[in-house]
Amino acid sequence: GDSVTQMEGPVTLSEEAFLTINCTYTATGYPSLFWYVQYPGEGLQLLLKATKADDKGSNKGFEATYRKETTSFHLEKGSVQVSDSAVYFCPGKRSYIPTFGRGTSLIVHP
Amino acid sequence: KAGVTQTPRYLIKTRGQQVTLSCSPISGHRSVSWYQQTPGQGLQFLFEYFSETQRNKGNFPGRFSGRQFSNSRSEMNVSTLELGDSALYLCASSLTPFDNEQFFGPGTRLTVL
Numbered sequence: 001g002d003s004v005t006q007m008e009g010p011v012t013l014s015e016e017a018f019l020t021i022n023c024t025y026t027a028t029g030y031p032s033l034f035w036y037v038q039y040p041g042e043g044l045q046l047l048l049k050a051t052k053a054d055d056k057g058s059n060k061g062f063e064a065t066y067r068k069e070t071t072s073f074h075l076e077k078g079s080v081q082v083s084d085s086a087v088y089f090c091p092g093k094r095s096y097i098p099t100f101g102r103g104t105s106l107i108v109h110p
Numbered sequence: 111k112a113g114v115t116q117t118p119r120y121l122i123k124t125r126g127q128q129v130t131l132s133c134s135p136i137s138g139h140r141s142v143s144w145y146q147q148t149p150g151q152g153l154q155f156l157f158e159y160f161s162e163t164q165r166n167k168g169n170f171p172g173r174f175s176g177r178q179f180s181n182s183r184s185e186m187n188v189s190t191l192e193l194g195d196s197a198l199y200l201c202a203s204s205l206t207p208f209d210n211e212q213f214f215g216p217g218t219r220l221t222v223l
Contacts, residue, residue, distance in 0.1 A: 032210060034210050042217075044200070045214065046213070049211065093208075093210065097155050097166060097168055100145070100154075102153075103153070
């Protein structure tokens with residue numbers, strides 16, 4: 001399977017701070033990698049994805065680069081807003097079963 | 111294009127009852143997955159259906175079951191409800207099975223009293 005390890009939360013930041021949420025993966029090949037976001041009271045939404053090594057996914061000011069040398073897909077944003085407060089998921093797979101875990105909760109204060 | 115819809119959005123049941131949740135995938139998507147989300151365990155995979163066949167199953171007791179219809183709509187059923195079944199149940203659709211690019215519905219919030 002393609003397992004991932006995502007940093008535990010919560011992450012608490014002030015508005016306009018820099019955000020990094022770590023995600024590292026273990027895979028036999030180079031699977032597609034994804035970040036999902038879940039806003040309060042909603043289901044998950046695909047935030048961004050990268051389908052091959054060295055790809056950079058980006059959306060809504062968030063970026064993540066698929067780095068095969070460090071097996072990482074860290075989520076970054078240069079200046080967070082209160083509206084970015086949500087739970088972020090970097091899913092993996094274990095024996096074809098999707099694994100999302102608890103995600104990383106981000107709390108942004110004004 | 112309409113997104114994934116789930117009904118009902120909220121449900122309150124008592125222990126021992128059974129419940130059926132419904133999910134309509136995005137048009138053209140033939141794979142439907144179900145997840146249980148709780149604060150303690152996070153988002154856990156229940157099962158996945160494709161072309162009316164269960165393709166994959168998570169580690170949940172047999173009280174949790176599902177099915178998929180020919181129009182790709184899916185239902186999940188939980189029998190003999192327990193307090194611990196209180197959770198947000200999320201449905202996700204995708205074009206193909208085992209696809210990590212999934213589109214989620216808003217969920218059904220089940221409370222068991």
